[in-house]
Amino acid sequence: MRNPFVHPDSKLPFESAPQAEVGDELQFHLEQRIRDYVREGMDPATARATALERFGDVSDVQRECTQLLTEDRRALARRDWLADLRQDLRFGLRSATHAKVFTLLAVVTLALGIGANAAVFGVVKSVLLDALPYREPDRLVRVFARFRDGSSENGALSAGAAKDVGDRQHSFSNFAVFQHDAMDGVFKGEGGAHIVRIAWVQPAFFATLGVEPALGRTFHEEDARSDTSLTAILTHAAWQGIFGGDPKVVGSTIRINGISRLVVGVLPRDFVEPMGDADVYLTMSLPALLSDPVSARGSHYLTLVGRLKPGVTAKSARQDVDAISNSLSREYPRDDGPFALTTTPLRDVMVGDTRTPLLVLMASASLVLLITCANLAGALLSRAISRRKEFAVRVALGAGSGRLARQLLTESTVLALAGGIAGILLALVGLSVLRKVALSALPSYAHLALDTGTLVYTMVLALCTGLAFGIIPALTVGRANMQSVLRDETRGTSESRRSRRLRGALVAGQIALCLSLLAGAGLLARSLWAMTSAPLGFNPEGVLAVDVQPPMGSSMPEAMSRYYALLEDRLRAVPGVTAIASASQLPSAYMNANGMVIEGATPPPMDQQSFITYVSVSDDYFRTLGIPLRSGRTFGPEDRPGAPSSIVISAAMERRYWPHGGALGTRIRLGPDANAPWKVIVGVVGDVRNDPARMEPQPITYASRRQEPSGTVTFVFRSQGNPLALAKPIQRAASEYDADLASHNVTTMRALLSNGIAGRRLPVVLMTSFGALALLLASVGVYAMFAAMGAAREREFGVRVALGSSRQRIAGLVLRQGATWMAFGLAGGIVGVLAVGSLLRNLLYGVTPLDPVTMAATALMLLACASIALLGPVRRATQVDPIDVLR
Amino acid sequence: MFNKDSGLLQGTLELLVLKTLSWGPMHGYGVAKWIESATGDVLRIEEGSLYPALYRMTRRGWIKGTWGVSDNNRRAKYYHLTAEGKRQFQEQTSGWQRFAAAVTQAIGTVTAPGWAS
Numbered sequence A: 001m002r003n004p005f006v007h008p009d010s011k012l013p014f015e016s017a018p019q020a021e022v023g024d025e026l027q028f029h030l031e032q033r034i035r036d037y038v039r040e041g042m043d044p045a046t047a048r049a050t051a052l053e054r055f056g057d058v059s060d061v062q063r064e065c066t067q068l069l070t071e072d073r074r075a076l077a078r079r080d081w082l083a084d085l086r087q088d089l090r091f092g093l094r095s096a097t098h099a100k101v102f103t104l105l106a107v108v109t110l111a112l113g114i115g116a117n118a119a120v121f122g123v124v125k126s127v128l129l130d131a132l133p134y135r136e137p138d139r140l141v142r143v144f145a146r147f148r149d150g151s152s153e154n155g156a157l158s159a160g161a162a163k164d165v166g167d168r169q170h171s172f173s174n175f176a177v178f179q180h181d182a183m184d185g186v187f188k189g190e191g192g193a194h195i196v197r198i199a200w201v202q203p204a205f206f207a208t209l210g211v212e213p214a215l216g217r218t219f220h221e222e223d224a225r226s227d228t229s230l231t232a233i234l235t236h237a238a239w240q241g242i243f244g245g246d247p248k249v250v251g252s253t254i255r256i257n258g259i260s261r262l263v264v265g266v267l268p269r270d271f272v273e274p275m276g277d278a279d280v281y282l283t284m285s286l287p288a289l290l291s292d293p294v295s296a297r298g299s300h301y302l303t304l305v306g307r308l309k310p311g312v313t314a315k316s317a318r319q320d321v322d323a324i325s326n327s328l329s330r331e332y333p334r335d336d337g338p339f340a341l342t343t344t345p346l347r348d349v350m351v352g353d354t355r356t357p358l359l360v361l362m363a364s365a366s367l368v369l370l371i372t373c374a375n376l377a378g379a380l381l382s383r384a385i386s387r388r389k390e391f392a393v394r395v396a397l398g399a400g401s402g403r404l405a406r407q408l409l410t411e412s413t414v415l416a417l418a419g420g421i422a423g424i425l426l427a428l429v430g431l432s433v434l435r436k437v438a439l440s441a442l443p444s445y446a447h448l449a450l451d452t453g454t455l456v457y458t459m460v461l462a463l464c465t466g467l468a469f470g471i472i473p474a475l476t477v478g479r480a481n482m483q484s485v486l487r488d489e490t491r492g493t494s495e496s497r498r499s500r501r502l503r504g505a506l507v508a509g510q511i512a513l514c515l516s517l518l519a520g521a522g523l524l525a526r527s528l529w530a531m532t533s534a535p536l537g538f539n540p541e542g543v544l545a546v547d548v549q550p551p552m553g554s555s556m557p558e559a560m561s562r563y564y565a566l567l568e569d570r571l572r573a574v575p576g577v578t579a580i581a582s583a584s585q586l587p588s589a590y591m592n593a594n595g596m597v598i599e600g601a602t603p604p605p606m607d608q609q610s611f612i613t614y615v616s617v618s619d620d621y622f623r624t625l626g627i628p629l630r631s632g633r634t635f636g637p638e639d640r641p642g643a644p645s646s647i648v649i650s651a652a653m654e655r656r657y658w659p660h661g662g663a664l665g666t667r668i669r670l671g672p673d674a675n676a677p678w679k680v681i682v683g684v685v686g687d688v689r690n691d692p693a694r695m696e697p698q699p700i701t702y703a704s705r706r707q708e709p710s711g712t713v714t715f716v717f718r719s720q721g722n723p724l725a726l727a728k729p730i731q732r733a734a735s736e737y738d739a740d741l742a743s744h745n746v747t748t749m750r751a752l753l754s755n756g757i758a759g760r761r762l763p764v765v766l767m768t769s770f771g772a773l774a775l776l777l778a779s780v781g782v783y784a785m786f787a788a789m790g791a792a793r794e795r796e797f798g799v800r801v802a803l804g805s806s807r808q809r810i811a812g813l814v815l816r817q818g819a820t821w822m823a824f825g826l827a828g829g830i831v832g833v834l835a836v837g838s839l840l841r842n843l844l845y846g847v848t849p850l851d852p853v854t855m856a857a858t859a860l861m862l863l864a865c866a867s868i869a870l871l872g873p874v875r876r877a878t879q880v881d882p883i884d885v886l887r
Numbered sequence B: 001m002f003n004k005d006s007g008l009l010q011g012t013l014e015l016l017v018l019k020t021l022s023w024g025p026m027h028g029y030g031v032a033k034w035i036e037s038a039t040g041d042v043l044r045i046e047e048g049s050l051y052p053a054l055y056r057m058t059r060r061g062w063i064k065g066t067w068g069v070s071d072n073n074r075r076a077k078y079y080h081l082t083a084e085g086k087r088q089f090q091e092q093t094s095g096w097q098r099f100a101a102a103v104t105q106a107i108g109t110v111t112a113p114g115w116a117s
Helices: A018-039 A044-055 A058-098 A100-129 A159-168 A205-209 A236-243 A293-298 A314-331 A346-386 A388-396 A401-441 A452-479 A482-490 A497-533 A557-572 A621-625 A651-657 A723-737 A749-756 A758-792 A794-802 A807-843 A852-878 A882-886 B007-021 B028-038 B047-060 B083-108
Strands: A140-147 A172-179 A183-189 A192-201 A231-234 A253-256 A259-266 A280-283 A300-308 A339-345 A543-549 A577-583 A593-598 A611-617 A629-632 A646-650 A667-670 A679-685 A700-704 A713-719 A742-748 B063-069 B075-081
Touching (some): A018 A058, A044 A058, A058 A100, A100 A452, A140 A314, A140 A346, A159 A172, A159 A339, A183 A543, A192 A742, A205 A300, A231 A236, A300 A314, A346 A452, A346 A497, A388 A401, A401 A452, A543 A749, A621 A713, A646 A651, A651 A679, A651 A700, A667 A700, A749 A758, A794 A852, A794 A882, A807 A852, B007 B028, B007 B083
Parallel strands (some): A231 A259, A611 A700
Antiparallel strands (some): A140 A300, A172 A192, A183 A192, A543 A713, A577 A611, A593 A667, A629 A679, B063 B075
16 A cells, blocks of 8 residues: 655644544544445445444544543653753753853853852851741840940940839840859869859849750749859850760759859750850849949949730830830939930840841842853853854754753753852852851851751752843844844854843943942951051050959958969069069950049039940059050059059040140049049050050040959060960969969950951951952953954954054954943942942941042952953954955 | 453454554554455454554554555555564564464364373
């Protein structure tokens, strides 16, 4: 049987629905059978009946066949789809390996953009988004005292104010008062004396936070009663570090500051302390603190954490506390007048100053990612244009434009995924670097790790980027007129105005974004430079600092003074020590402050009362740190206990209160006690910038350690060589002097200062790296634009050269075209710089947001890099050989 | 005499289809007619079971159907053997022959077994 029309491999141009196809086939069968019967002589009606009978149940057969065919079709479609995908992938990989430079560039660019984002998002998430390890952490607020003179936002409360807030509030379902800062204490174990950090809290503290112990129990109300045995709770770190993780420690007795306490519990590992690193939690009793009439309302060292009642918002709690604060100011104008009590959500307190730098980082990383995308879109556009002929041929051979678009999307998704994976690897590296650089600048609960959330975010980012920059070339493919493309082979051709504009806009955008980032990085770097280069007011070189904690509790001032004087003599004899001094606190961002009253001066209104930084120092403090004496004298043996108290003030203090001189000999009163004896100002010394992150020195009052001893003392030693070499001999000499004397925090003054500005350094380091990254990417973008422009107009340039145009004119032509877009970019960058300047305003020191030096340097750097990037392509454009091109 | 449920005869139908198509591409009706005439009308197939067999064989990749035009200018689906189909045809032919020879030999035996007395 002949069948000339069927070729074994031919396919129908369309595929009909399975049911119709089966019906058609069976219909044909029956028709043929009837025809044969009629030919044999049957009448048509009988032929039809016989044929149907012979066939059997037609509808049954049709149903069965339709089902078989449908399944078959589905399997086929799946196979086709997979085959297409395999083909696309194979093709994509092949074209990727062909265009090695392009692929490498694309993957590296993407990896940098995505890696930066994943790393920064890992930080941002762990600081700003992850839940704090408390029950319903968003319902927790803290109560602080804001000093009305502006010297402190999150100041501590007095015991009286804390009690009144607790008694009068209607907002908290439960709350606990605790000491604002952890304090040093001495733990005496088998291995000798350790310094431990002690946090004093009301028993309700853990219940309010909603923290369950890892071992034992948390505090009960009875733990604060004086007639029950004293208890203690260990943090997980202290349990591991001091007690080796021994579970039997719960129920045992330990000695802290010479007092025996029963360990009742161990806190979980992930517990985060609201008051910084503590080792031991002890209970305090508010009534006992209220017994001293002066310190009850006059000393500020407490704070309060509360859990909002259901239905109470943070805002209404704030109003509640505001009202209490106002009535307290009326009732106790002298003590509570200078303060306003406020509530702050716990998370805001813990995030603290890091929020702005983190948001800046997030914005920087996003800018880098935008530049990355623009860069890749540009690169893929160039590639699509250079492959136009390939696409046209494929369309001519029967590929649908949908099929081509799908191919391009597959290619760019493969690139994006490769970039995403490389980016995650980079992010891992980045986070391990960040852990070293940044941990001290971040809240204590931040643990920098790449978690699932970050991974998902990154992969989504990679895919979106891939799709986003895959779409542009895919659209161009869909629109291109294939015939004209194929015909273009014979004529001089330039790329379309449309795609040239798109590419130009992409480069302009990159330049604008890059300029903004670089300007931000420059401003921050200048601020940091201003911070670190401005004189501190003392000489930190060669100075070692050691904290010591004497074994006795609260001895008499005379005994303490003698104890320290003898210790100082012993330490002065250590070889290598050229000077030694001690102070209650070293210059740092957070220092104790006292209210001040000047004799004879009209006291300022209560809400403007001043709080002045207050330090108690030994005689040689100024000499050891190199703080110059301006007038009068510093402390000496004449400032003995019992003699009239002497005070030395800083120059900034003299400028503020005695602008016309006359400070020496004036008497002032410090502290909350209205009946405290007057103190005489005996000297003025140079200013010290105690917070290296602030440009303006604060007023400081110094008292003599002989007359105003302090519990914890920091010794400072000056040496000729490396100060750390003194650490061991000094500690040995100290323990020879008193075996129970605990010394810790041995560090150089330089390191202390460096820690003080760690929070400032982090955004500078990161933003500068992002800026460098952006500069690199933008340079690549500029290079790609000029290269593509030159390549697209090669033929035209050949013609121009053939017609007598000079090389210079050609170069001018290319430059003019590219420079226009760069100018647009710079103009857009000005807008970005303004935005960055206002965003960074709070982080800037010593520079204005539109610092001309920074702006000029940034623009010049960008232009220099762009110029280098465009040199090659422009050179190539001028060296077009007309004969080559026109042949 | 062909029945959908009869495994043995089902296989036989498939073998006959393969044989038919070994001559060249043919539509379903042609396959039915050829089997009838080639078996001397002994095997008059119940045509309803032929088509599901064709579709199943298509699915197994033994045969492939393509639409063409019949002698009388009517659109018809022509089946042809694939490479796998040709292999199956040879395999099943020799299998059938061994089977038929064995059965023939068995039923032609004249020596009675020991238990037959």
